[in-house]
Amino acid sequence: MHEMGIAEQLIKIAIDSIPQDIGNPKVEKVNLKIGKLASVVEHSLTFCFEIATKDTPLENARLDIDFIPVTVHCKSCDNNWEVTGPVFKCPFCEDGDVEMITGREIEITSIELVD
Numbered sequence: 627m628h629e630m631g632i633a634e635q636l637i638k639i640a641i642d643s644i645p646q647d648i649g650n651p652k653v654e655k656v657n658l659k660i661g662k663l664a665s666v667v668e669h670s671l672t673f674c675f676e677i678a679t680k681d682t683p684l685e686n687a688r689l690d691i692d693f694i695p696v697t698v699h700c701k702s703c704d705n706n707w708e709v710t711g712p713v714f715k716c717p718f719c720e721d722g723d724v725e726m727i728t729g730r731e732i733e734i735t736s737i738e739l740v741d
């Protein structure tokens with residue numbers, strides 16, 4: 627289960643992003659975007675997050691996860707498209723010179739503090 631490592635990373639980043647001048651900050655919600663190929667299981671991440679946030683400003687914060695589709699770019703014909711399966715060949719020119727643009731990211735988009 628690699629979700630614990632991810633949860634710990636996210637908590638560290640979230641805490642680092644809280645402005646220093648806020649005394650006793652409390653995070654209400656963490657907005658995330660996670661690529662579909664990042665192989666993150668939502669309920670595992672939520673579970674790990676809950677455990678790992680104990681006694682931190684993120685305790686009881688909610689995770690709002692936006693799953694990002696996998697999109698690929700073809701260097702030969704310059705097309706972008708969304709893929710749902712493991713086939714990474716360009717459907718336009720049939721070339722294989724493609725690169726993934728989105729699909730593996732695990733990022734915090736924003737955090738929301740309790741007033």
Ligand SMILES: [Zn+2]
Nearest residue numbers: 700703716719
């Ligand atoms: Zn192409």
